[in-house]
Amino acid sequence: MDIWLKNEHNYIKESTYFLYLTIIENHLKTYFKKRKVSTISNKDFQSFVLDKLSRGRLDGKRRAVKKTVKRYDSCIKSLC
Secondary structure, eight states: OHHHHHHHTTTSOHHHHHHHHHHIIIIIHHHHTTOOGGGOOHHHHHHHHHHHHHTOSTTSSOOOOHHHHHHHHHHHHHHO
16 A cells, blocks of 8 residues: 555645545554555455444544545545
């Protein structure tokens, strides 16, 4: 994920870069741990999104809203 983001940095807006950076660092890496993107299936990504919709934050205080999930989805689609 880090390599992909570094390569994409030159081709995306700065605001998009920071959005993707935040999603990757705070959500995808904590959920998928040290797995490589190539080993993560669509079903795995669906599980991630469903988990965020039902549980939300790692501390469980809030669930993710649809707008946030759309941002996750956009980042994930760009990764694949």
